[in-house]
Amino acid sequence: MVRLSAFLLLFLCCAGFVQAADVTLVWDDPNNDPANVNGYHLSYWQEGQTPTVIDTGLLRQWTVTGLSDGATYTFAATAYDAAAYSESPYSNLVIYTVSSTSPESGLLAAYGFDEGSGGTTADVTGHGYAGSLVNGVGWVCG
Numbered sequence: 812m813v814r815l816s817a818f819l820l821l822f823l824c825c826a827g828f829v830q831a832a833d834v835t836l837v838w839d840d841p842n843n844d845p846a847n848v849n850g851y852h853l854s855y856w857q858e859g860q861t862p863t864v865i866d867t868g869l870l871r872q873w874t875v876t877g878l879s880d881g882a883t884y885t886f887a888a889t890a891y892d893a894a895a896y897s898e899s900p901y902s903n904l905v906i907y908t909v910s911s912t913s914p915e916s917g918l919l920a921a922y923g924f925d926e927g928s929g930g931t932t933a934d935v936t937g938h939g940y941a942g943s944l945v946n947g948v949g950w951v952c953g
Contacts, residue, residue, distance in 0.1 A: 849893040919940060
């Protein structure tokens with residue numbers, strides 16, 4: 812079984828007065844052993860809805876486009892093994908609300924997930940968009 816640690820990195824990008832937003836997510840190989848990972852699934856959803864699942868193959872970066880203005884989304888990634896028989900549990904969840912008034916453009920927030928405890932992750936861009944960590948924080952060997 813493959814294991815996915817707390818590794819999801821979220822870059823939030825918007826342009827001008829947004830009607831829809833794009834979110835780029837970046838993650839690390841959970842085991843640093845590509846022979847045991849055949850690919851990744853990136854899932855995102857709004858509360859109460861069925862997740863949209865994207866098979867990114869071996870790509871560890873993906874841009875989700877067309878997110879609705881003012882909506883809140885949850886993002887998570889999983890890894891699946893070379894035989895495609897097992898899939899890891901979700902990574903730590905990232906929750907993002909698309910701003911309905913943001914005139915900013917370019918990189919809005921980036922999260923390194925370096926926290927060893929607590930319920931938030933710092934925005935390393937300095938814009939102050941702290942992220943919420945769901946299901947606890949923990950370090951996993953890999």
